[in-house]
Amino acid sequence: MSTNSKRLILANGEKYIVTIQKKKPGRSGDLPRTYDEARTLVRNELTSALGNFASLPDRKRYDDEAVLCLRLHPERMAKSYDPKGLLDTVRDLENVGSRSYKVRTQDVAQTKRIKKQLESGIEELTGRLVFIRSNDAGFRRLLKKLDESERALGKSFCEDIQSIERFDLLRSKEQLLFPAGWKEGRVELVLHPTRHSEAEQMSFLGNLFDQGAKPIMQARPYPDGPTFISCYLSEAALAAIADVNPLRAAHPLVFGGLEDLRSAALFPAPLPPSNSQRSIVRVGIFDGGIDITNAHLKDHAEQDENLSIDTPPDTQCVAHGTAVAGAILYGALNDRKIKENLPAPQVSVVSVRALPTSSISDPDLYECIDVIENAVPVRNDVKFWNISFGPRGPIADDSISRFTYALDALAVAHKVGFCVAVGNDGDAGPDLNRIQAPSDLVNGLGVGAHTILDRSITHAEYSCHGPGRECGKLKPEVTAFGGCNLNPIHLLSLNSGQKLLTKGTSFASPQVASLAGQANGYIDRSSPLLARALVVHTATHTKSKPDERLGYGAIASNFDELVRCDANHVTIVFQKSLAPKEFVKLPIMLPAGLVTVGTATIAWTIACLPSVNALHPSDYTSACIEDTFYPNSQIHRISPPKGAGRLREKILHLGNDADELNKLRDEGWTVSELPVTYSPKYRTEAQKRAVEQKWEPLVKRVVEMPADSLATPFLVLHAIPRKESTGRLEFAAAVSITVPEFQGDLYDTILRTNPALQPVRLRSEAELRIQI
Template structure:
């Protein structure tokens, strides 16, 4: 669709960052309530130290090194990162090497708290004992309060090390995660390998991957007895099973004649989508001019892998084939595919995908010409809240380091009983998109989650999963795909085919709007999605079935603005929402906003996995403030009520530092109501306001960093839509006239993108 030929096409407005101003905000916290007095806590910790020293002395030499990993378990009131007992750690010379959730049993229920992993030695514990023996008056307040936060000091229990194993599990490939030990990592790995070999694990079946400032991942094929024998290896953080089919389950229903004519091949496109899969049939006439096979694993291609990769590539280029009329000719696609065969593995008996991950980690930094990658495969089984797979961590780290967008299928086990129906790694990544499938309700043709599509919630840092859903088909409404038989097509279903649809759209957005980056594309796609419940665990943020032109289009009374900027952790920014100051504003006004951030991931802190995020507050009227006096509160207009404000201040009332804020529409899903999305990399909210309640509204953004990341700037992209159905005039033009710094984005048409061959 071209602007010149269709004057009604109104591109969304860009350069919203020119409306952002620095701001200040006061953050008030009430007094901290501790579960016990210092004297009570001191006696408790002293007893812990005696028991801990005894337990450490009983660890066999082959299962420990000089420094011991100890858990510091906190009371459930102290989950926030700000409650980390740093004074205690400094005083005792404890080295904090990670954290995760701790499920604390109570008499009739359980509560979630946090445990920290620390490295200690005998002198560390002696130092803590010495501190506890000092007079209370000479100890710092912060140290005493840290002691009061503690529930327990102990070693990690074997049943806490083993994660995700079913009772009947007897043998298989597992992933061990070891704590980081810096210069002593080689010694830790050597001891652990020796322990595995001693337990009859073949050395050639042991694979190791170490990350700088991160954990050590080791995969191996083992029996249940091996895990029982080594789960008390002290540097071991966790072990979980790895199950991988050679290729994702294909729900093929039948084949049919492909009554479509291949594109002419007159044009090609510079917009590329990287596809990691099982290879591709480059001779297929629908792919031959638009797909290139690249570097691959040193294994023989598998027919099922070629079939799967061919179908995925076809969806990237054309979407669902049954949307085209029979005997019509396909247009030259606006994107092309760079295929990387990472399956099957060289040794079909290995099930860890480490070979595929190694290749992905090699390729992505080398390919500056590819910004969007699709992955329609991964390990089988639901994600585990307390641990993160190497695959997920690898993608999040690549996305952060190289500003790439990974689009990942969530998995096809959505029909299984909970929790086996939960999304699968690496779709739990926090810097990319996890994509599920929708299909049609046979009774009313409404959209619903396909029965096989895995559901949320996601993990800490991106709890709303899937991020998006696209058509994936089912037995009644299958998706039509390319086949290895060039004259036929496959009728199938699966999240494998929803994900590449989204990947193609993401790449097209970037290719047609040069001012956008991968983060902008991610924010725009989520903002454009629709869900009748706003957000839920079935559809996530909702269905995306719009064209790129539709995503980038405004109406006269429905205007979208994109802001791309960065913020310092602890920084405050005022993001103005450009609502014209005139009398044409009538009735209800609908405002929605989506904010996506890019966060460094920290594998060592499973429940604090995202190192940065943006907290936001909505202020609908810039002149309405609150006055408080004890429990009494009044809302006042800073101009119209100036005399009243002065009188009340003289009586002891206090004026708020910011205007009165307004809470957005709550998420409908009960799970989301009970969790805090404060540290998520994506937030999407909605608000309906009367026109009289709005005047120069704005969002106040607060950058937040943790795990030592407070010095790194955070990139973010915000998308805001203003919908005024009863606006008397042209809202789009009035915004442009009043806010001169905004401009319609420059959208290249398909003809401007395509290059004649």
């Protein structure tokens, strides 16, 4: 192998991406019932649902508007099975959202696939529930349509009716997402979209409660989305909203507070940097404010008071924010010598104080979210933000919190990145240790904590773990050092010249934000999307495969590890956008015939930036990129002509099997348009979501193969939109080729054979620093 020193990763890969034509198979699966069977079922279900709606007390429903649940058969999980034909036929009905639901396998129509699942011991299935809004007259028009003959109705309408499993009301246990034993606390209500005004919605909710016990409610409606409401409820008040028809979901919104640093052990801190320059690469924090007079911060951090919350600072909050800011600037101080100056930070900090809220006894996180939604558009010089707080408690699969939705929407609208701590209840038990909002965001990074024991990286027990929700199941994405009781993290203290010892995901997340900020700011023509991809791409897992505790693994220890490669480990980055339904070929730039011995490892990370829809928790992202790996361009599938009896397809090499291939072509056999894929095929929608991370905006995959089995390998990327998605989908990808036993210089060969590629340009110190 060449002994050349580390070299920069290669850019401009997008210049070699080409659009291709590829046939996409249509919808598959048996229709669950005949039309006559389905018509009878739907008629009975809908009649019963309307009766149940009419029997609700007046205070629990609108007279002129009902939301019913159309539950699709579990084989109709994909959003492409939404009942568009039904809605086009009965225009009075509107789709106002969706979610998933659980059902016993034996309780649904027994198709061939369902029978196989039942026989294999699968006792519960996930189906798709579509919320349909109309008035009584609109639903009765659907009943009249069901009286018409099948021949008089369109095919799509009939197939939609055949896909329905139930038509009913949302059950209270599906609305109220609370742990056992909950007594009282701050709650977030999520209301269905409605034609009623915000004032009418608030009046409706107020009438649910006793006149003397109406809670104070803050409403935040979103255009074309749900209305989020924050309020403090007792157990009795919560019971009063059960079965309320406009209510989509209710879940706790309790702020558990920041890590208490008052009792942390204190020791002398290293000396502040002696450098008189500040980085212009800014990383933002929303936290409790910072001590701007701290010698370690004053030249490298600012606090934007104009955008901060309008409450007096709190010492405990400022201590937390100062520690977070120090983690961004210097990382963990564990290995820093006390009597030496710290190196000049690679970034600077912009602090926007979001805590404390106006009430110490009952913190309302809606005030914090308001600050964030106001600050991000104004501070367009900040491309990465860190958030190390949020509501305590595990996420709920079928309800998106306002905090999560706000961050995801901001990421898309303003092309920014967020790093969010996953929470510190990882050791709280099976029902409480799951990641906490807003770390379940899909257009940012949920960050967990690891610790180092016996020189090995291990999951910190307190760090919450996955899975995440649909469209973001792999959580956390990455981890950073957060310390533990045996090996605490060392951070800046409020006490001048001292550091404190503690632990927490709050202090792991800012280290990721710092690294991502450098990847965005130091690489010319970079973006928050590419920075996110590189942070994940270079993360390393002790077991070499992702899991629900460490995600894709621990982040790189420094920026250099993100942007350097060597002679036999080469990384190429791509930045582009795809049109809806577009297929493109992304080459794995391993020169043909170059590497023939040993093992080759191909790794790729793809990050995209889809818009999100809080009305559809199980279909939260508007689009995704499906990636398919083709290791050998010469190996194809050869199919016999139609009507050829028992003849089976063959797999042949275009060169080695040329004679046989030509003979088969003469006999009417056809060659597949693309080579044989390494990626799995013929999986159901549920399997693709569970195994392949379909609909997730960020995926990382690693394939290890004999080097001589690769021949001009490539990826096919397919932009898959939901039905309402029309815009182009931005993406960034990093592809690495590693061939340890290759004796030549792979890096140099790839550069020579692909002249449009160039090493990324890093901005110079003169471009990145200003005099203090």
